[in-house]
Amino acid sequence: MNLELVVRAVLSGILMGAIYGVLGMGFTIVYGIVDLPVFTHGVFALWAMYLLVMLSKYSGIGPYPGCVILLVAAYLFGILLYKLLLKHILDIEHEMQLVFCLGLLIALSNLALILFGPTSLLLRIDWLERVIFLREVSLKTSLIVGAAVSVLFIICMEVFFRKTETGKAIRACADNRRGALIIGLHVNKMYTTAMGVSLVCSAVAGLAFAPLVPVYPDLGFEYAVLACLVAVLGGAGDMKGALVAGFIMGLLLSMQQMFYDLTMARLILYVIMLGLLMFRPTGILGKGKSFAK
């Protein structure tokens, strides 16, 4: 076994893991705070990828201002999504909430198919295509930059939820909704903000994926499953768990891809997850919601 290959797989697994962590965090914020199983974040990431490719290719805006525009747009879209749709499904049956989200996922991913076509697109930015050598181990710049952006974003999120007034208020709503109402917090407004933040999470993951992975419409469902898996592994609703789970997921996938091919890697991952669902539903850190409702 080639040592450089192993080191490369471990490194790229960890780097990919940071992005998976952000993707899972988007799901877990909504599930933990608003208490809705919105597993459509993969599709939001897909849309972010498509829009970034479109903005940098067919408009004069270019990729960097495009990123900023997309992040703001994602936040606004999250707020809109909550106010127009998700607010109204807060009190329906849990199964029906899941069905609703499945409908949303199918509608949005096929809308992408109609608008952008079935062929896969890749964002090409010259300096991101370069390869960096750490001694013998080669890594793509885009992977390193994507992971760095993700880690930076995770730190920002941590500061937001721990230090700022709004972040604390949001966590209070998640901990005890009635208590938050009694002390005069505007719960609905906090939910709206949380929704916006979670959409930004999936947009960041999508933007980080854009120069790495060619984007095609079915990717939305794959990422949606992946985000669910990260959430399940980390314990649904547990943000720190989601990050740890993201790294584990990245490592698992890249190690398995080294030994087998991609389908086999995915197969092993799914089987592991099925086992995990049965034996440890609270996630690796054990702080997630164990049995939803």
Added chain:
Amino acid sequence: MTGAKNTTALQRHAAGIATLMALILLPLLSGRYLTQVVLFAIITAYLCGAWNISGGYGGLTSFGHAGFIGIGAYATTIPLVYYGIPGWLGMLLGGAISAGFGYFLSWSICRFHIKGFYFAVSTILFAEVLMSIATRSRYLGRGMGVTLPSVSNPFNFQFLGVNPYYYIALVLLCVMVLLTQWIERARLGWYLRASRQSEDASSALGIDVTMVKVMAMTLSAFLTGVGGGLYVLALRYCSPYDVFGIMFSTTLMLGTLLGGRGTVYGPIIGIAMLTAVKEALTFGAEALGGMSSFALVLVGWGVILCLVAKYLPNGIGPWVGTRIRKQPAL
């Protein structure tokens, strides 16, 4: 009072019998295209009926019934193409294997109390695992799938025309309706509905909730496997992305929820409406020109799924039913 009740029962049967007559006569009167469309609608309605037993009566909202369809499809295709084993035997074989998987899946889900979001994820994963296996195995044809030979061999359930499949599917659908009616009146049906409404209360009354759910899922898996076999025989092509895909699971769920979960005729009503919407959208996409009709149909179904989840969780059938019953009795 009893007179009025008998009349409504008779009326309902009259509607069912009239529909059956129309369906029997349809292939003789219409062209091949319409027959084909109705054939696949009937197969899907049958599969929805199978979903309805576990998902409608039992409240096990499965997101992964495509797994069972795929097992049935491959268990029919592979023996038929490689070893010349008759299609009807393959369908039964598929049903049996599906039932085994259904038993295992539902038993482990009940044993570990997996519910809600986790239940949805496990069922999706179940179908995805099977799809990964099928797309990886050379024996199962990888991503290309397996094409069934187009020959006429009635003993093997292989026909050149559409009509024989049509009548087989119709027979299966009738069996499904009768079976659902029987379940509704039988002990299993009452147990299922009771455990859907409150698991704690049912087990306090002495119902073995786990056993009831496992039975419903196993029965549903068996019927779905048989239907999956017929589906590939009629389509003459078994593609892993089709038979194991999330879209098939969604169709079963959507058809049943739209028509009315936990009712005998719900799946048929739901699939009839969905097929009408699908054909209308396909024609609409052609009229608009160049648009992918497939994607447009799926967007439409996603929107319908959202609307049903929010406004009609019990489906159109019961909704219309309450409207009718509000009128003064005769």
